[in-house]
Amino acid sequence: MNPEVCALIKQGGLCRSTVEQVAAMLPNDLELDRWITEAIQENDSIGAHAVIFAALSQGRPVDARHLSGLARLSGGGYLAVIAFRVQGEMPEFLLEGLRHTAIHHIAYATALLAVAVWCDERRRGDYPADLIPQARALARRVKDQIEVDAYLLDLAARTKDAVLERLIREHYPTGSDTNWEKVVAEGRKIAQQAIDWARGPVLAVLPEEPLQAGNPGGTVQRAVSRTGRNDPCPCGSGKKYKHCCYEKDRDRLQQSSEVAGLTRAELAADAERHLTQARLEKKSTAELNAVKSAPCGSRSSRFKRTWPGGKARCSRSLRRPTPRLRKTSKSSASFVRK
Numbered sequence: 001m002n003p004e005v006c007a008l009i010k011q012g013g014l015c016r017s018t019v020e021q022v023a024a025m026l027p028n029d030l031e032l033d034r035w036i037t038e039a040i041q042e043n044d045s046i047g048a049h050a051v052i053f054a055a056l057s058q059g060r061p062v063d064a065r066h067l068s069g070l071a072r073l074s075g076g077g078y079l080a081v082i083a084f085r086v087q088g089e090m091p092e093f094l095l096e097g098l099r100h101t102a103i104h105h106i107a108y109a110t111a112l113l114a115v116a117v118w119c120d121e122r123r124r125g126d127y128p129a130d131l132i133p134q135a136r137a138l139a140r141r142v143k144d145q146i147e148v149d150a151y152l153l154d155l156a157a158r159t160k161d162a163v164l165e166r167l168i169r170e171h172y173p174t175g176s177d178t179n180w181e182k183v184v185a186e187g188r189k190i191a192q193q194a195i196d197w198a199r200g201p202v203l204a205v206l207p208e209e210p211l212q213a214g215n216p217g218g219t220v221q222r223a224v225s226r227t228g229r230n231d232p233c234p235c236g237s238g239k240k241y242k243h244c245c246y247e248k249d250r251d252r253l254q255q256s257s258e259v260a261g262l263t264r265a266e267l268a269a270d271a272e273r274h275l276t277q278a279r280l281e282k283k284s285t286a287e288l289n290a291v292k293s294a295p296c297g298s299r300s301s302r303f304k305r306t307w308p309g310g311k312a313r314c315s316r317s318l319r320r321p322t323p324r325l326r327k328t329s330k331s332s333a334s335f336v337r338k
Helices: 003-012 016-023 029-041 045-057 064-070 078-083 090-099 105-122 131-141 146-159 162-169 177-198 246-253 264-269 277-282 285-293
Strands: 304-307 311-314 324-327 333-336
Touching: 003 016, 003 045, 016 045, 029 045, 029 064, 045 064, 045 078, 045 264, 064 078, 064 090, 078 090, 078 105, 078 177, 090 105, 090 131, 105 131, 105 146, 105 177, 131 146, 131 162, 146 162, 146 177
Parallel strands: none
Antiparallel strands: 324 333
């Protein structure tokens, strides 16, 4: 990559202004493809995303094959945003990347949904053989994330996969069948919002200012949980960790952020979700303004469900087991899990 472009990205971070400047410095298509390839090979998450977003903003071609390597570097909804715009057979390359890396669960579910939507539109519902197995495996593995359930419910409806829907239904054992139909409808609405956001103006998904160019002086948390080399791989392949995702997870560790389980790119893509009081106090005014205006935060990420008795309750109260209401003060009450 051009040293001048590298310096610009390193100094500016992944944000709208940086991408707009990079867009004006892009080379010809052949050289552009080489830039993207090198950034991914060097595990340069911010560099790869900056160049790809710059190219897409100018209508320049980005080959779908890059998704197989980009999956391990991408976070939040960025992977789906890029997947909808690349040239070539996106589903196979994206699924290959997802199959061989550890990725944030919500980003994983969003990417799987993007594959289904793409196939509905371009292949008349002819889905890759690996799509449903990956979706079912994710549904079995992740049971406490509302967004994941919403995206997988929409995927199940699109593919007419009753097994996938049943796996998600098991996450909510206390609801009636009638209310389950409402849950599915709400989940599909949330999924459609995510799709619409991913297909909106490409630069609109980026923050105006970098949310996190690095973490100088902060405490770095592991982007990958500790797993023994001879333990079963967390991805569910049945192989030993050292023979499966060990090398790929080492790459993710190099991108660890101040939030456990997330790379820097994943945290930047969905900063509002992980904004604690401690992190809030450390942020500058520019960073806080960027978080406030970030497009991901404007999307609803909760099911709105109504249960018998006419009382609307927060979706999180529907998780196993159903929490009971306990008074926490004279004037207020909150759901507390017993």
